[in-house]
Amino acid sequence: MKNTMLVGGGVGNAVLFSIGRAFIERGNKVLYFAGYKKLNDVFKRTLIENTSSTVVWACEEGLIETSRVQDKSFHSNIVDAMISYQENTSDISLNSIDKIIVIGSDKMMKAVNEVRKTILKPYLKSDHTVISSVNSPMQCMMKEICARCIQRHVKAEEESFVYSCSNQDQNMEFIDFDFLNGRLRQNSLQEKLTAEWIKMCLYT
Ligand code: FES
Structure with a gap:
């Protein structure tokens, strides 16, 4: 157990x-x-x-x-x-x-x-x-094509990269969360526009 x-x-x-x-x-x-x-x-x-x-x-x-x-x-x-x-x-x-x-x-x-x-x-x-x-932005979901989902890991000062579309569930010990935050900000404009579209569709 x-x-x-x-x-x-x-x-x-x-x-x-x-x-x-x-x-x-x-x-x-x-x-x-x-x-x-x-x-x-x-x-x-x-x-x-x-x-x-x-x-x-x-x-x-x-x-x-x-x-x-x-x-x-x-x-x-x-x-x-x-x-x-x-x-x-x-x-x-x-x-x-x-x-x-x-x-x-x-x-x-x-x-x-x-x-x-x-x-x-x-x-x-x-x-x-x-x-x-890891909630990275994803696009092609084809594991190693567009790299929109890439996530930096640091283990014993050595860096490596994971395609999150091949595995979203990653060892927290090694995840670089500042890198993740930077990647998430890339989607900020699309997210704001989508929110405005939804608001317009629902309330106008
Ligand atoms: S989403 Fe394109 S490589 Fe992962």
Whole structure:
């Protein structure tokens, strides 16, 4: 049996339901940190509860009410919720976690990676594995053609590159999150134009 920690930010949580369910069905414990900016950003909360052993809710705007005794809730961002959870640990302690899976914005994943290596380091197993889902822009999806999805890794000061369309789930230990942030900014103009088109289609 392996204990897994899922860390989802906003819409990143949509991807974690099926992962949590798969771990639970195999008899593993799942500690699920679900973070949101606003209270009404929360969606499919029953699904999150059904695919986890314990949920730790985090919301920057207010406190999400819990509906199970084992769950926790913090009025904070997800990183501060992880620190607060550690200080008030319940049934699944951080030092029992074998695998961490993180899905969210590049800034959120970077912050989780930093707290994992600093404040929470003494409380985590030294040999835990940690996977991050890299949300790079993608275009051709043909693994090594357009390189829109390329992601820089740094391991022992040596750099290497991964085509994220061939594998989105990458070892967080080596991901260069500043590089990812730069790549995501390349899509900023198209994203703003798309948002304006949707607004116009819906409201005019
Ligand atoms: S999206 Fe084109 S190489 Fe990955």
